[in-house]
Amino acid sequence: MLVEDNKLVFEFKNSANKESAFTAIIKKYQEKLYWHIRRMIIDHDDTNDVLQNMFIKVWKGLANFREDSQLYTWLYRIATNESLSFLEQKKRKGTEHFDDDESGLSNKIKADENFDANKLEWKLQLAIQKLPERQRLVFNLRYYDAMPYEEMSRILDTSEGALKASYHHAAKKIEAFIIDG
């Protein structure tokens, strides 16, 4: 049974059932947030690490959550920042070469057990990885999550106009990549 977010937050802040409220939040949002992170990070184990860190931050910060934005927006923002931080760390450690499309995230995609180079869905994933990180984020949120620009603006702290432009460019680039093969 779906419980409204404000009730979950209230329970977390004001009752002895903090853990059960937190568990309910996890159950409600785990899949959405997992896929949001996974589409950025690709690898399941890395995604699991980021998701864990993300929820630990939620645990620590939810008591002070001001509810001036939706819980959903706040969770997405934390997940987005954790994903970007993770990718940045990987770059600094030099374990990934994100400028080279033949290695890094593209290799992780090809390493997936379900990978099929002939299928459009996988070509789409390879195309998405060619985008800069923030453009990739915008594309994923709009294309997969059908997120309105207004909401996306609150999560990414960017103007709606900039997001629309970013999404337009991203979609065109991806289409061109798929068509050119």
Next chain:
Amino acid sequence: MIEKDIYIVNELMELSPALISTRVDTSLIFSIPKNYFNNLSTTILNAVAAENLQQSAIPYQAPADYFSNLSNNILIKIDNEKTVVSAVDSELQVIAPLLITINKANVFSVPNGYFNNLQIEGKLQNPPAKIVPITNTNIWIKYAIVACVVGVIVTSAYFFTNKKDSIDYAAYKKIDIVNSISTLSSDELVNYLDTANTITNHEVVNLLDVKIPETQEHIKNISDEDLKQYLKEVNLPVTDIQEEI
């Protein structure tokens, strides 16, 4: 009971004699479960208890018209979602029509049971409260105190070492300077005046009781030839000085 039976039989004789022969005990026709009546009271009591429990488990009441509006509300939400999705598709139709044709299902593999078993590992306990000592001596305050003490010491040392000796003018006045100076050679006098900065020539002159004649008056007593000789010795041009005199 027998009287009642006789009454019924007599009644039937008047109404329908044929029915007398077919009258039998109904208990011999219908079957009932074994021990039905023995267990009946227990069965009824259990049923009553179960009904009471169900009622007590749902003490809440749903808002008025909740169920009558529920289906409508759900359909509105579904329509809203469709609107957003169709907006995304309409957008893609203009920008990149190919992308609409691609299946959006997640293609990446996820371990079996991952979401069912997801647990957050890590420090979910509330962090321990920060221990604040009663004597909250800030280290910066200590540094400031040390700096002040050092400053006082350094400043005192500076003023102590640079203290100028006071000049005892009264004592100087008592000294017979003329006689004292007359015992000194010219070289000693010149050397002293060049190196010592404790007293100016002007101050020495002021201390003397002897009135020094004005320069002009003094030069008048010196012959021209002596003056020229002097000027040559000190390499001063003779003509300029002559004009001044």
